[in-house]
Amino acid sequence: xxxxxxxxxxxxxxxxxxxxxxxxxxxxxxxxxxxxxxxxxxxxxxxxxxxxxxxxxxxxxxxxxxxxxxxxxxxxxxxxxxxxxxxxxxxxxxxxxxxxxxxxxxxxxxxxxxxxxxxxxxxxxxxxxxxxxxxxxxxxxxxxxxxxxxxxxxxxxxxxxxxxxxxxxxxxxxxxxxxxxxxxxxxxxxxxxxxxxxxxxxxxxxxxxxxxxxxxxxxxxxxxxxxxxxxxxxxxxxxxxxxxxxxxxxxxxxxxxxxxxxxxxxxxxxxxxxxxxxxxxxxxxxxxxxxxxxxxxxxxxxxxxxxxxxxxxxxxxxxxxxxxxxxxxxxxxxxxxxxxxxxxxxxxxxxxxxxxxxxxxxxxxxxxxxxxxxxxxxxxxxxxxxxxxxxxxxxxxxxxxxxxxxxxxxxxxxxxxxxxxxxxxxxxxxxxxxxxxxxxxxxxxxxxxxxxxxxxxxxxxxxxxxxxxxxxxxxxxxxxxxxxxxxxxxxxxxxxxxxxxxxxxxxxxxxxxxxxxxxxxxxxxx
Amino acid sequence: xxxxxxxxxxxxxxxxxxxxxxxxxxxxxxxxxxxxxxxxxxxxxxxxxxxxxxxxxxxxxxxxxxxxxxxxxxxxxxxxxxxxxxxxxxxxxxxxxxxxxxxxxxxxxxxxxxxxxxxxxxxxx
Numbered sequence: 039x040x041x042x043x044x045x046x047x048x049x050x051x052x053x054x055x056x057x058x059x060x061x062x063x064x065x066x067x068x069x070x071x072x073x074x075x076x077x078x079x080x081x082x083x084x085x086x087x088x089x090x091x092x093x094x095x096x097x098x099x100x101x102x103x104x105x106x107x108x109x110x111x112x113x114x115x116x117x118x119x120x121x122x123x124x125x126x127x128x129x130x131x132x133x134x135x136x137x138x139x140x141x142x143x144x145x146x147x148x149x150x151x152x153x154x155x156x157x158x159x160x161x162x163x164x165x166x167x168x169x170x171x172x173x174x175x176x177x178x179x180x181x182x183x184x185x186x187x188x189x190x191x192x193x194x195x196x197x198x199x200x201x202x203x204x205x206x207x208x209x210x211x212x213x214x215x216x217x218x219x220x221x222x223x224x225x226x227x228x229x230x231x232x233x234x235x236x237x238x239x240x241x242x243x244x245x246x247x248x249x250x251x252x253x254x255x256x257x258x259x260x261x262x263x264x265x266x267x268x269x270x271x272x273x274x275x276x277x278x279x280x281x282x283x284x285x286x287x288x289x290x291x292x293x294x295x296x297x298x299x300x301x302x303x304x305x306x307x308x309x310x311x312x313x314x315x316x317x318x319x320x321x322x323x324x325x326x327x328x329x330x331x332x333x334x335x336x337x338x339x340x341x342x343x344x345x346x347x348x349x350x351x352x353x354x355x356x357x358x359x360x361x362x363x364x365x366x367x368x369x370x371x372x373x374x375x376x377x378x379x380x381x382x383x384x385x386x387x388x389x390x391x392x393x394x395x396x397x398x399x400x401x402x403x404x405x406x407x408x409x410x411x412x413x414x415x416x417x418x419x420x421x422x423x424x425x426x427x428x429x430x431x432x433x434x435x436x437x438x439x440x441x442x443x444x445x446x447x448x449x450x451x452x453x454x455x456x457x458x459x460x461x462x463x464x465x466x467x468x469x470x471x472x473x474x475x476x477x478x479x480x481x482x483x484x485x486x487x488x489x490x491x492x493x494x495x496x497x498x499x500x501x502x503x504x505x506x507x508x509x510x511x512x513x514x515x516x517x518x519x520x521x522x523x524x525x526x527x528x529x530x531x532x533x534x535x536x537x538x539x540x541x542x543x544x545x546x547x548x549x550x551x552x553x554x555x556x557x558x559x560x561x562x563x564x
Numbered sequence: 565x566x567x568x569x570x571x572x573x574x575x576x577x578x579x580x581x582x583x584x585x586x587x588x589x590x591x592x593x594x595x596x597x598x599x600x601x602x603x604x605x606x607x608x609x610x611x612x613x614x615x616x617x618x619x620x621x622x623x624x625x626x627x628x629x630x631x632x633x634x635x636x637x638x639x640x641x642x643x644x645x646x647x648x649x650x651x652x653x654x655x656x657x658x659x660x661x662x663x664x665x666x667x668x669x670x671x672x673x674x675x676x677x678x679x680x681x682x683x684x685x686x687x688x689x
Contacts, residue, residue: 190643204658
């Protein structure tokens with residue numbers, strides 16, 4: 039087939055000839071593991087017990103791969119792998135910098151916790167209908183979205199995680215679920231389609247889809263013609279919708295309380311944060327100049343998001359819906375760092391994002407436990423838990439303090455960084471919004487605590503029994519995540535070091551560009 | 565050629581936004597399908613439209629000819645079509661199941677997840 043002439047071509051100009059180092063394969067490992075184990079689980083979906091074991095093993099392996107990747111990136115800097123050996127920007131690049139590796143690691147933890155919790159939360163019918171395959175595929179999609187270095191590829195991973203999440207949200211097919219799923223599905227699909235429109239224009243202007251290549255060419259095109267700013271706005275709109283930032287947040291409180299609690303928990307931990315990740319990547323690595331222009335707009339969105347989220351949480355009677363609004367409030371804080379654009383601010387955002395992924399998941403898991411014990415999620419009927427299980431009360435209080443940003447838990451430090459960053463640039467109103475939203479969150483969460491734990495059980499309701507043996511598994515998952523927030527709160531030094539380094543890399547996009555193109559600065563693009 | 569297709573794309577977006585703004589979920593679904601096709605046309609046009617020279621490297625050459633058609637947008641559109649089709653299929657079933665279960669296709673009447681007139685949270689006990 040291939041003509042003999044081909045051998046005359048010097049392939050080194052166009053291709054990566056060296057085999058990638060073994061450790062570099064870790065960039066692709068979460069994807070490969072997620073898909074392989076997802077496929078095996080799908081084949082074994084009728085054998086519920088075996089399928090569950092395979093899935094948990096797969097989730098554990100993914101977490102180990104994420105840890106390995108994180109250590110590798112921490113020690114050796116950005117790890118790059120290009121598919122099909124084509125030199126960037128021609129091959130699809132996977133590039134794990136500190137931002138991607140950190141988010142992937144936390145996503146791995148959240149995924150495993152969700153998988154363990156589901157052992158006693160998701161019934162065998164739902165498992166036969168594919169809970170674990172969907173979870174594995176969604177986690178693979180989320181993790182790879184954090185690691186890819188190609189913007190069209192990012193779109194593909196968005197769609198992978200979206201279609202898997204559709205499968206998860208309708209498991210059970212209750213009326214509420216279908217209603218929630220309709221809103222979730224349509225609004226998210228419109229958001230990803232808007233993202234794709236942005237990608238189309240981006241390709242029309244830059245002629246490339248490689249993120250590092252775009253970042254490299256963006257300064258030169260800044261003054262040139264081309265709808266550069268319009269593309270940035272399009273991305274802001276699309277990803278703000280995915281992240282559920284105000285005023286595009288309607289889909290989240292309409293849907294997050296409807297599926298199984300394990301599903302809600304994983305969604306709260308992972309999905310909105312992918313939107314935040316994409317915003318950070320696009321506005322800090324690719325279009326830093328547009329971020330400077332849009333900073334004030336993003337700051338207003340951030341302040342409104344955190345306040346609306348916290349106020350929304352105050353107005354809810356269903357515990358799960360209180361948490362849904364708190365997810366939105368947290369998104370506002372992450373956007374605040376992006377709005378500031380300073381290293382302190384971005385560092386705060388990253389730390390807060392990791393904190394929020396862990397704590398929001400833990401809170402949903404906890405809500406599942408207390409909801410099951412009380413037989414209701416309604417605050418009107420809640421009560422009597424303190425007598426049944428004081429330790430559960432301690433757990434709830436720790437998480438309530440953590441999500442509100444009270445010491446000594448992990449919510450405090452990122453907020454300190456963000457407030458400091460705001461005051462440094464004179465944005466006192468942003469600092470005030472952060473503090474007020476924290477105050478409102480405290481009220482909302484302490485109300486949940488006092489109504490479910492301190493209030494005596496109403497007459498005529500069934501007595502609360504002890505936590506069953508299967509229920510303990512749920513407790514372990516929530517406890518594991520809570521331990522992390524306590525550690526990060528009491529000893530924040532290493533966590534701040536990581537987020538500072540992420541912020542440094544993000545504010546110096548040249549490191550990312552250099553890592554992707556290696557020594558081959560002139561290569562490609564011609 | 566680009567101008568003509570750009571106008572056509574505009575019409576696609578116009579129709580799809582009009583449909584998405586409807587209260588009836590089936591029209592929204594059709595609007596989303598139209599939107600996907602509009603985006604595909606956008607990608608296709610963004611890659612510049614030339615048709616004279618196919619992007620094939622002959623047996624006796626090592627580089628393609630000057631001014632070939634751009635093959636990349638076609639690969640992108642193909643990916644997007646597959647994704648959009650699978651989403652359409654899923655949403656069609658979801659909409660149908662919802663219609664069966666809730667007995668309405670009017671979004672304003674779908675209030676199962678967020679019931680109207682919910683009681684305010686308790687203020688004390």
